[in-house]
Amino acid sequence: MRKSMPGLALAIATTLVAPAQADIVSLWDFNSPVADANTSTGNLLPALGGGTAATLGGVTASFSAGTGSSDPAGSDDSGWNTTTYASQGGGDKSRGVQFNVSTVGLKDIVLTYDLRHSNTSSRYELLQYSLDGINFTDFATFDGDAGDTWFNGRSVDLSGIAGVNDNASFAFRVVATFAPGTGAYSSSNDGSNYATNGTWRFDMVSVSAAPVPEPETYALMLAGLGVVGLAVRRRSRT
Numbered sequence: 088m089r090k091s092m093p094g095l096a097l098a099i100a101t102t103l104v105a106p107a108q109a110d111i112v113s114l115w116d117f118n119s120p121v122a123d124a125n126t127s128t129g130n131l132l133p134a135l136g137g138g139t140a141a142t143l144g145g146v147t148a149s150f151s152a153g154t155g156s157s158d159p160a161g162s163d164d165s166g167w168n169t170t171t172y173a174s175q176g177g178g179d180k181s182r183g184v185q186f187n188v189s190t191v192g193l194k195d196i197v198l199t200y201d202l203r204h205s206n207t208s209s210r211y212e213l214l215q216y217s218l219d220g221i222n223f224t225d226f227a228t229f230d231g232d233a234g235d236t237w238f239n240g241r242s243v244d245l246s247g248i249a250g251v252n253d254n255a256s257f258a259f260r261v262v263a264t265f266a267p268g269t270g271a272y273s274s275s276n277d278g279s280n281y282a283t284n285g286t287w288r289f290d291m292v293s294v295s296a297a298p299v300p301e302p303e304t305y306a307l308m309l310a311g312l313g314v315v316g317l318a319v320r321r322r323s324r325t
């Protein structure tokens with residue numbers, strides 16, 4: 088009987104911690120903060136929460152229409168249009184975009200984004216994450232197998248990687264990568280050739296997370312364990 092009590096105590100303590108609700112903590116919609124009826128003007132600051140967005144490895148960027156993304160903006164919807172990718176056969180994983188978002192106080196990180204591939208852009212996207220803002224780890228490859236097409240709701244769940252949580256240096260990248268098992272980029276449109284001036288247009292880049300339990304919650308949990316322990320001892324005496 089006494090052996091089963093720690094499990095029981097843990098179960099009771101667990102119920103004291105309310106299930107964490109995942110919410111969007113940072114969001115880039117790339118739209119002008121004040122709508123100006125011009126999709127070639129936009130904003131690199133997040134529409135919600137904090138963080139930075141930057142191009143990587145010589146990529147250049149501008150704003151163009153986000154029409155076709157999941158952005159609910161009825162008008163003045165911009166996307167972040169990136170180009171100047173690496174020459175065919177070179178610079179694998181070196182060019183794309185990078186977002187830095189502190190996850191201090193947060194866990195269960197999920198990333199989502201919409202991306203429009205042009206006909207001549209790299210068909211394959213690689214999502215990488217970083218725990219120190221310097222070294223990046225490959226996590227997921229996506230196939231953009233159509234040209235001039237939006238791929239909405241790309242999503243990766245990083246909740247299984249403990250180091251991502253509660254980390255001021257967390258960052259992620261989406262970079263162009265060679266076709267799997269080859270040393271060359273594929274074009275998004277089968278009938279086109281890959282070209283450095285192909286474009287990837289991002290929209291609705293979001294980071295969702297749940298709060299890590301506050302210290303008070305841990306205190307409450309430990310208090311709960313103590314109460315249960317006391318009850319066990321009392322019962323064992325009678």
Ligand SMILES: [Ca+2]
Pocket residue numbers: 118119122123124125126127128129163165
């Ligand atoms: Ca605008």
Ligand SMILES: [Ca+2]
Pocket residue numbers: 116117118153156158160164165166290291
């Ligand atoms: Ca937008």
